Structure formats: C-alpha cells, structure tokens
Amino acid sequence: MARSLISYLSSLAFLSKVRGARLTSEEAFSASALGWCVEWLQAFFLVADDKMDSSVTRRGKPCWYRVAGVGNTAINDSFILESQIYRIVRRYFKRQSPRVYAAVLELLHETTMQTEVGQLLDLTTQPIEGPVDLGLFTLARYKSIVKYKTAFYTFYLPMALGLVHQGVDDEETLDATREICLQMGEYFQIQDDYLDAYGAPEVIGKIGTDIQDKKCSWLVVQAMSRANPAQLAAIRENYGVDDEEKIALIKGIYRDLDLESVFKAYEEESYARLSAMIDEFQGGDRVPKEVFRQMLEKIYKRKV
Secondary structure (H helix, E strand, O other): OOHHHHHHHHHHHHHHHHOOOOOOHHHHHHHHHHHHHHHHHHHHHHHHHHHHHOOOEEOOEEOHHHOOOOOOHHHHHHHHHHHHHHHHHHHHHOOOOHHHHHHHHHHHHHHHHHHHHHHHHHHHHOOOOOOOOHHHOOHHHHHHHHHHHHHHHHHHHHHHHHHHHOOOOOHHHHHHHHHHHHHHHHHHHHHHHHHHHHOOHHHHOOOOOOOOOOOOOHHHHHHHHHOOHHHHHHHHHHOOOOOHHHHHHHHHHHHHOOHHHHHHHHHHHHHHHHHHHHHHOOOOOOOOHHHHHHHHHHHOOOOO
8 A cells, every 4th residue: 555545544544533532434445545546646746757757767667658559648647546536536536525625626626736836836847858957956945846746745734634524614723724734845855956966876766867857956056055166056057967976976066065964954954943833733623633643653754
C-alpha cells in the first residue's frame, strides 16, 4: 500500500478515535477510496512531470515515458490517470453523500489547478533552450513554486479530504490546517532538493537531476546568496548543463559552502517552528493535534 495512503488512513483513524469510536467498515471503505484518489492524482502529476523534466528514474525504475513502446503516449496516460479520480468519486460519493461529493470535487479541482500553476512557475524559471537566467532564482520565487507545486497536493489535500470525510468543513479549521500543511510541504520539498544532490540513488529511488535540469532548487538559491564572486561566476557558467564534470563542479561548490550544515540548521528550525504551530492549533476535540504531529514525525530527518 502506498505511503501517503497509509498516512491518510492513519490520520482518519485519529479523527475517528476522538469521537470515541473506530471507523466503521463503510467509513473505512469510503476513506480508502478517497486515499486512492490522492494516489491517482499524484501518479498523474508524476508521469507528466517526469516527461516534462526528461527525468531518468522514478522510485528506482525507469520513468514511464522511458519504458519501451511508451514515449509520448505517457502524456495521454497521465490524462487517463487523472480521469479515473473522478470516476471513483462519482461512484462512491455522488449518491451516498452529496455533501461530501461536492466538497471533494471542489478540493480536487482546486488542488489540481494550484499544482499546475506551480508546475508552470517551475518550468518558466528554467528555459528549455539557452542559458539559465539565475536572476529568476530568488527565494521568493522558489517558495511560490514549492507552495503551489508540492505543498497543496502533498500535505493539505489529504488532510482536508480527511476532515471533510469526517464532517469537519468549517473555514476556520480548514484555514488553520492549510497553514500548517503548507509550511510542512515547504519543509518536505527543501528536504527533497537536498536529497537530490546529497542522497544516494539506491536509497532515494531516483537519480538526482536538479542541476542539469536547471531547477530553481533550494540548494542553488542558497549557494548564490553565499557564493564569492568566483563561485558565483562558476555557478552561472556551469549550472544547468548536462555534463558530468560541470555537475560535479556545482556539487563541489555546494560542499565548499557547507550547504549540508545550512540544510541541517534549516531542518531543526523548521521542526521547531512547525512544532510550535501545532501546539497553537485550535482544532478542539474534532481535530487532534496528534494528526499533525504524526505527519511531522514521519518526514523529520527522512532519508528517502
């Protein structure tokens, strides 16, 4: 069973426990249907993203478009994956729970749009042809990419679906939940950027390609803010070139700037900040803080 689905169902179990009862078999079944919708949505995004980024591997295997006989058909396959989400929602919620059906459709459509905006920001920050415009690689733009491309669908969507499924749909609670989830999503993506350069492919399940893909990653943004004139010139000349020596040179600059220590300090600061936000969360009896703590502990100092 997929990791995000397990986390989603665990969160629902917490929510149900607060009511003094276990999920009924019917609730567990419909919850699983929603959990799989999140998985299908992620599959849709990743199949399309790998093709757009010309990525090589995903979770230790060739990206779908690189499989023999697939190629550009992967683009249409990603659309088919997306279409299945709404077939599932219609089948299991339209008649059984019109209120949940409407709320789920709104969440899914809104999150898809937000993620597509994030993907557009990501793609337009890195020209397909020509040199990289490192002037676009600002921390503000990076945070916008992360917020829309990753945080909404990876963290807020599963949590919001769980709340709606359990009848928690007031704006105040959803807004507070969104704030925590977006901060957690930013932390998660920065971890991902760090692992792209520092993680072992056999452990993280993919070959990091952020440097040659001209990605506006957290590492290069941090490097540019710390580099001396010579290092900055080297970054401008070598970043975004698919050449092993140039990639190694960029990673060497990361090491010289000790970005590993910079990341570790950021990780501890993020953990402390998120812990404080969770402590201050006013979800009452309906949304236990343990749901957020569980999510945070699962990603804190992750290696994959």
